[in-house]
Amino acid sequence: MTRIVYLNGDYLPETEARVSIFDRGFVMADAVYEVTSVLDGRLVDFPGHMARLKRSLGELSIRNPLDDDAYLAAHRRLVEENGITDGMIYLQVSRGNGGDRDFVFPPEDTPPTVVMFTWNKPGMADTPVAQTGLRVISLPDIRWHRRDIKTVQLLYPSMAKMQAKAAGKDDAWLVEDGFVTEGTSNNAYIVKNGTIITRALSNDILHGITRAAVLRMADEAQMKIEERNFTIAEAQDADEAFITSASMFVMPVVEIDDAAVGTGKPGRVAARLREIYLEESRKAAI
Structure with missing residues (x-):
């Protein structure tokens, strides 16, 4: 089964997802992330992860492109699309594609890049x-x-x-x-x-x-x-x-x-x- 990932509003096979080489997450590590665990097909501590995501974005002055409901809907769809019972969802938000490599931040209206993908880890709570x-x-x-x-x-x-x-x-x-x-x-x-x-x-x-x-x-x-x-x-x-x-x-x-x-x-x-x-x-x- 090909893993389905999220990229800027689209749900794609992982082999088709592409991010620009000029994305600041790639050239500057100018991005934040969260990892949410999934147990029994449901999200653990999701509100806490959203609160910390917003704090991290705010500390770096990166615009938050989605609201909590949109993040939640995307997480749930990825769980369903990838058949995750136990596992994790990785979420990353970068400052986006500035059009070139530059230490100076790109214009404020530059769209952030949002990526999400899953790991399937059956029985992760029962690890020996x-x-x-x-x-x-x-x-x-x-x-x-x-x-x-x-x-x-x-x-x-x-x-x-x-x-x-x-x-x-x-x-x-x-x-x-x-x-x-x-x-x-x-x-x-x-x-x-x-x-x-x-x-x-x-x-x-x-x-x-x-x-x-x-x-x-x-x-x-x-x-x-x-x-x-x-x-x-x-x-x-x-x-x-x-x-x-x-x-x-x-x-x-x-x-x-x-x-x-x-x-x-x-x-x-x-x-x-x-x-x-x-x-x-x-x-x-x-």
């Missing part, structure tokens, strides 16, 4: 990795200082993930000024004496949609939460560690820089949060 956990390494965080904007500038996170793979590990946690910022494509947490500890929101980290939902659910479950910086040494000495993201939900981390975290196996807090998140997200999905 949740039972074994992730092993991570630490690397310096040398990204730009507006990580709160979800841009397509992902070269360093990609390189960091590849360094982790080369070391035989699953991912990397990034460190700046001695403290963990986040993972390559996820928010980072530790658990000590029953308290969930994660870095507070700022320009230094992505304002994760899954992060917000998980912390809200943890609070509703009367779990103690502390938003503050923590070090790799503190993480290695924690009782548990885990990450959150739209594609992995809540995923335990069992090893950091070759040191086992806690028992070296997924902990009870991460397991419970994953269970709660999946249950509540399925109920709220649209």
Whole structure:
């Protein structure tokens, strides 16, 4: 089955979709994106993704070409056209085709480029990795200082993930000024004496949609939460560690820089949060 993608209002076979070589998403990484998970054929945390998309576009002064209803209709049509039960939808909005390569923004009436496509991931909520956990390494965080904007500038996170793979590990946690910022494509947490500890929101980290939902659910479950910086040494000495993201939900981390975290196996807090998140997200999905 040929995958159907969305490009500027058209639904096309992926082999027929074309974007200009002068599009600023291609030549300048002048674009933002969102990834929304699909469970049981429905969209998870969609309003949160739309709110963050609008914020990212606003921070970069990129015109938002569609309203929430249009984005929702396109997401739902792609789910149907591609037969997605479990999977993800990628959405990217660039500043558009300026007609040439130029550091100066094109005229304000330049149409943004909107691209959407799907991944089919059957059983993504039941991945066996949740039972074994992730092993991570630490690397310096040398990204730009507006990580709160979800841009397509992902070269360093990609390189960091590849360094982790080369070391035989699953991912990397990034460190700046001695403290963990986040993972390559996820928010980072530790658990000590029953308290969930994660870095507070700022320009230094992505304002994760899954992060917000998980912390809200943890609070509703009367779990103690502390938003503050923590070090790799503190993480290695924690009782548990885990990450959150739209594609992995809540995923335990069992090893950091070759040191086992806690028992070296997924902990009870991460397991419970994953269970709660999946249950509540399925109920709220649209």
